[in-house]
Amino acid sequence: MAPLYVARPLLPSLDELNVLLAEVWATKWVTNEGPLHNRLESALAERLGVPVARLFSSGTAALQCAMLALDLKPGGEVITTPLTFPATAHAITACGLKPVFADIDPDTLTIDPRAVERAITRHTVAVIGVHVYGTICDDPGLQALCSAHGLWLLYDAAHAFAAEKAGISSAAMGDLSVFSMHATKLYNTIEGGLITTRDPAMSERLQLARNFGIASEEEVKSVGINGKMSELHAAVGLLNLKTFEQERDTRRRLRGQYDAIISQFPGLIKQAHQRDVLQSEQYYMLRVEPDTFGASRDDIYARLKERNIFSRRYFWPICTDYDSYRGAPVASLQAEPVVERIKTTLLCLPFHSGVEPKHVQIFGEVLEEMAAACLATV
Amino acid sequence: MAPLYVARPLLPSLDELNVLLAEVWATKWVTNEGPLHNRLESALAERLGVPVARLFSSGTAALQCAMLALDLKPGGEVITTPLTFPATAHAITACGLKPVFADIDPDTLTIDPRAVERAITRHTVAVIGVHVYGTICDDPGLQALCSAHGLWLLYDAAHAFAAEKAGISSAAMGDLSVFSMHATKLYNTIEGGLITTRDPAMSERLQLARNFGIASEEEVKSVGINGKMSELHAAVGLLNLKTFEQERDTRRRLRGQYDAIISQFPGLIKQAHQRDVLQSEQYYMLRVEPDTFGASRDDIYARLKERNIFSRRYFWPICTDYDSYRGAPVASLQAEPVVERIKTTLLCLPFHSGVEPKHVQIFGEVLEEMAAACLATV
Numbered sequence: 171m172a173p174l175y176v177a178r179p180l181l182p183s184l185d186e187l188n189v190l191l192a193e194v195w196a197t198k199w200v201t202n203e204g205p206l207h208n209r210l211e212s213a214l215a216e217r218l219g220v221p222v223a224r225l226f227s228s229g230t231a232a233l234q235c236a237m238l239a240l241d242l243k244p245g246g247e248v249i250t251t252p253l254t255f256p257a258t259a260h261a262i263t264a265c266g267l268k269p270v271f272a273d274i275d276p277d278t279l280t281i282d283p284r285a286v287e288r289a290i291t292r293h294t295v296a297v298i299g300v301h302v303y304g305t306i307c308d309d310p311g312l313q314a315l316c317s318a319h320g321l322w323l324l325y326d327a328a329h330a331f332a333a334e335k336a337g338i339s340s341a342a343m344g345d346l347s348v349f350s351m352h353a354t355k356l357y358n359t360i361e362g363g364l365i366t367t368r369d370p371a372m373s374e375r376l377q378l379a380r381n382f383g384i385a386s387e388e389e390v391k392s393v394g395i396n397g398k399m400s401e402l403h404a405a406v407g408l409l410n411l412k413t414f415e416q417e418r419d420t421r422r423r424l425r426g427q428y429d430a431i432i433s434q435f436p437g438l439i440k441q442a443h444q445r446d447v448l449q450s451e452q453y454y455m456l457r458v459e460p461d462t463f464g465a466s467r468d469d470i471y472a473r474l475k476e477r478n479i480f481s482r483r484y485f486w487p488i489c490t491d492y493d494s495y496r497g498a499p500v501a502s503l504q505a506e507p508v509v510e511r512i513k514t515t516l517l518c519l520p521f522h523s524g525v526e527p528k529h530v531q532i533f534g535e536v537l538e539e540m541a542a543a544c545l546a547t548v
Numbered sequence: 549m550a551p552l553y554v555a556r557p558l559l560p561s562l563d564e565l566n567v568l569l570a571e572v573w574a575t576k577w578v579t580n581e582g583p584l585h586n587r588l589e590s591a592l593a594e595r596l597g598v599p600v601a602r603l604f605s606s607g608t609a610a611l612q613c614a615m616l617a618l619d620l621k622p623g624g625e626v627i628t629t630p631l632t633f634p635a636t637a638h639a640i641t642a643c644g645l646k647p648v649f650a651d652i653d654p655d656t657l658t659i660d661p662r663a664v665e666r667a668i669t670r671h672t673v674a675v676i677g678v679h680v681y682g683t684i685c686d687d688p689g690l691q692a693l694c695s696a697h698g699l700w701l702l703y704d705a706a707h708a709f710a711a712e713k714a715g716i717s718s719a720a721m722g723d724l725s726v727f728s729m730h731a732t733k734l735y736n737t738i739e740g741g742l743i744t745t746r747d748p749a750m751s752e753r754l755q756l757a758r759n760f761g762i763a764s765e766e767e768v769k770s771v772g773i774n775g776k777m778s779e780l781h782a783a784v785g786l787l788n789l790k791t792f793e794q795e796r797d798t799r800r801r802l803r804g805q806y807d808a809i810i811s812q813f814p815g816l817i818k819q820a821h822q823r824d825v826l827q828s829e830q831y832y833m834l835r836v837e838p839d840t841f842g843a844s845r846d847d848i849y850a851r852l853k854e855r856n857i858f859s860r861r862y863f864w865p866i867c868t869d870y871d872s873y874r875g876a877p878v879a880s881l882q883a884e885p886v887v888e889r890i891k892t893t894l895l896c897l898p899f900h901s902g903v904e905p906k907h908v909q910i911f912g913e914v915l916e917e918m919a920a921a922c923l924a925t926v
Contacts (some may be wrong), residue, residue, distance in 0.1 A: 179578050184569055191562055200557050200731045200738045227605055227739065230760075230774035234642065244622050244644035256760040256768050263771045264612065266622035266644010352774075353578045360578050360778045361605065382608075382634040383872065387861070390634050390870035393641045396608035396730075400738045402780045483765070492768035494761065 229350025464544025607728025842922025
């Protein structure tokens with residue numbers, strides 16, 4: 171059996187792509203806010219229900235541009251979760267700012283506003299919530315806290331494309347929402363990023379931040395980097411916009427199949443099901459309580475790997491395990507932060523339209539074998 | 549006549565591109581150091597005569613990754629020239645470092661090591677020289693200074709792809725050389741960047757810096773961002789590598805034609821011709837001395853524009869004219885920095901294989917008309 175990975179990029183047909191590339195080649199306008207790029211920005215703003223949608227070369231470049239657009243001064247502290255992809259913390263550090271970590275809620279695994287409150291100092295300038303695995307943060311809680319303390323509220327919405335909570339688009343939460351459109355994402359542009367906001371005044375600042383601050387041939391207005399998306403990547407984005415909902419439907423069905431299997435095993439816990447949430451279906455994450463299940467997350471990972479199924483211990487290591495942040499405190503309501511206990515229990519399964527019934531069956535078999543072996547030992 | 553711009557991207561045929569894209573689509577490995585990416589890195593290292601060539605998503609991302617790889621701490625000062633594209637200074641600022649400006653040599657217009665020396669403080673951590681318009685910096689002078697003061701020496705070689713001085717590749721100068729492969733460059737990958745170095749020990753640090761510091765599934769070793777080049781852009785790069793020398797030949801002939809015209813006009817000064825230099829032929833830059841020629845750089849720019857030829861007042865504004873750095877001192881040997889006098893005299897002409905004999909003729913006519921009008925006025 172061919173190896174199966176956690177993610178597989180949704181790609182348009184090369185024939186369709188060629189029609190768009192022929193347009194690009196005809197004008198030779200290949201980057202720098204070209205026609206396809208601009209069409210994609212409009213289409214995304216409409217699809218996500220926000221007035222402003224700005225494209226970037228990557229989700230990380232978008233995070234950096236968000237901090238530049240907000241003019242966050244070097245040395246300022248930005249509070250975020252340690253349970254995230256390295257990009258979140260590293261983008262903060264790479265901007266000359268300091269990431270400060272706050273604990274997660276034990277049910278949603280998203281940043282806990284009460285922990286954030288404990289991490290606030292006079293140097294704090296912003297909070298970045300992360301909608302991990304598509305689970306939506308406590309936006310009302312974070313917004314109330316940030317408003318009270320005069321802090322910017324950003325979301326790393328890399329996992330929450332086209333998600334909604336109580337009818338509110340994930341793109342319309344906080345001051346800025348930052349998406350990744352990397353190949354591993356439900357909706358992808360190969361490499362790409364997006365910032366959305368309800369605030370039209372942010373639009374120009376974001377545009378300046380991604381294009382060196384250049385306002386005109388005669389004026390450089392602010393600090394900016396190269397955060398531009400090329401026409402090649404925008405072409406992929408325009409085509410994938412037509413098919414990602416179909417991919418999401420497939421994943422939704424797959425979630426049901428995985429859920430049915432793991433609910434048979436004590437000690438395996440499904441991802442939080444949030445009321446009123448339209449899930450992005452970015453990841454299928456499960457938690458393994460080894461004392462109850464009888465084997466650890468790492469055991470399941472290893473056994474699946476033997477069958478050529480590559481799950482992912484995601485997120486692990488967490489930020490405070492990296493060389494760069496080791497020993498950094500995690501503000502928490504507990505003596506031992508929740509995230510420390512949880513981090514070795516998380517496993518993401520292959521979750522895309524390349525997952526076939528035989529793969530799901532193998533997953534079920536592996537769990538049964540492991541559970542049976544544990545019973546035999548007892 | 550169709551408008552003519554300073555740059556026009558060198559592009560492969562879509563048929564050729566499709567052969568490579570079919571390879572990519574077959575494996576679905578579309579980014580994250582894919583096969584085409586790795587082939588391109590090897591090809592560039594060989595072509596440029598260096599042991600290490602690392603690809604990036606853009607020249608600016610490459611600059612940021614260079615500073616991350618060198619672990620330059622926020623607050624440190626990096627000395628560079630004010631006569632450069634915004635990316636040079638902004639990449640420094642966006643990393644939380646401070647750009648400090650030093651004056652240029654009046655002949656080569658590259659940063660003057662004697663001016664750099666005056667700008668050094670105890671906070672200085674690095675110097676970034678810029679090979680403007682393909683003119684190579686005083687590398688021995690800068691290297692001696694940086695060695696004496698224990699500073700990193702970087703080059704912004706965005707204009708100096710495949711250039712050589714005295715047989716030494718521009719890719720082998722300083723500690724790190726940073727190239728842009730943006731669409732406007734002689735050799736382009738649509739959007740792209742490259743770092744080259746003679747030091748094999750830098751290779752892993754650069755790789756980590758562009759991929760979130762991720763060393764393995766289990767280890768995040770250093771601070772990094774997303775500086776990855778996709779397979780789509782790498783495909784364009786592989787194909788353009790076969791044709792850029794032909795484009796450079798065309799430009800070399802065009803330089804001869806422009807040179808012949810402007811040498812007829814007192815007050816028009818050619819770009820410094822450097823002995824022993826293989827020019828990148830990135831730009832054709834001329835200087836306009838208005839008192840002698842009888843009209844200014846801006847006058848020529850405006851007159852060419854009327855004829856649908858779009859030259860570029862490049863670099864103008866200079867960094868110390870931007871809102872972000874206005875009033876920043878320029879360390880200089882002169883009371884008034886050379887760069888202040890020079891900045892309003894620089895004009896870059898359309899310089900690529902799309903420039904036809906009729907365009908060159910119009911350029912000559914415009915200059916003749918302007919010179920005649922000035923004589924009539926005298």
